[in-house]
Amino acid sequence: MMQGMTESVSTGAPVRSRARLVWGIVAGMACGVPLSYLLCHGATLPGMLGLFFFILFGLVIGAAMFRVWAPLRPLTSATIGTGIALVVLVAWGGSLVWEGIVFPSDVAKEAVKQVVKIQGKTGGDVRAGAAGAVREYLAQHYPPGGVIGYWRWAMAEKAIEIPIMGARNPKPIPYSGNGWMFIARVVLCGVGLTLAIYSQVRPLSNSPRGEEGEGVQTEPVASGDDGRP
Numbered sequence: 140m141m142q143g144m145t146e147s148v149s150t151g152a153p154v155r156s157r158a159r160l161v162w163g164i165v166a167g168m169a170c171g172v173p174l175s176y177l178l179c180h181g182a183t184l185p186g187m188l189g190l191f192f193f194i195l196f197g198l199v200i201g202a203a204m205f206r207v208w209a210p211l212r213p214l215t216s217a218t219i220g221t222g223i224a225l226v227v228l229v230a231w232g233g234s235l236v237w238e239g240i241v242f243p244s245d246v247a248k249e250a251v252k253q254v255v256k257i258q259g260k261t262g263g264d265v266r267a268g269a270a271g272a273v274r275e276y277l278a279q280h281y282p283p284g285g286v287i288g289y290w291r292w293a294m295a296e297k298a299i300e301i302p303i304m305g306a307r308n309p310k311p312i313p314y315s316g317n318g319w320m321f322i323a324r325v326v327l328c329g330v331g332l333t334l335a336i337y338s339q340v341r342p343l344s345n346s347p348r349g350e351e352g353e354g355v356q357t358e359p360v361a362s363g364d365d366g367r368p
Contacts, residue, residue, distance in 0.1 A: 171230030197335025
């Protein structure tokens with residue numbers, strides 16, 4: 140795939156120009172990896188509000204790619220599309236992975252809110268116990284547990300009831316998978332991120348202003364031949 144991208148640069152272009160294609164993708168990923176952690180928290184905001192952050196951060200990622208790729212314009216649509224796909228896979232996919240990783244901790248924080256006071260137990264004890272119960276629940280009911288188990292649970296529209304250490308008749312933790320809403324949110328966030336990045340790098344498919352005619356060579360006309368019979 141990467142070889143096909145470098146071949147999109149005109150034949151004879153310096154190796155530095157070909158390497159710049161790869162560095163443009165690296166720049167996008169370098170921005171996408173840390174932002175994916177922030178996106179995993181924004182994605183769960185109610186009312187699809189997290190979609191705004193995917194679009195906003197997508198513009199930032201696209202701007203970084205544009206700065207690196209700008210000297211190579213014009214780029215082919217295939218090159219731009221491949222670069223965007225790889226970066227989105229890292230940023231969007233990374234946010235989903237982080238979402239599954241931090242889910243037990245989020246439930247544990249909610250468990251602490253439901254506890255007024257448990258004799259002999261600290262807030263840290265309650266959080267650790269609740270987080271462990273979430274991981275055990277996912278592993279038991281949605282194998283293999285972990286991130287994949289979280290994705291399966293989130294699409295199943297099931298509520299989780301986490302026991303709180305030392306508390307009798309614990310209230311159900313207000314966390315539930317919302318099924319098709321989770322799927323719709325994941326898809327829309329991926330689309331929003333992709334379109335935001337594309338809006339930034341799309342101009343690279345055009346030649347810079349004032350250079351549209353550069354590189355076009357015409358056949359020399361032979362002496363004494365003006366084309367007339």
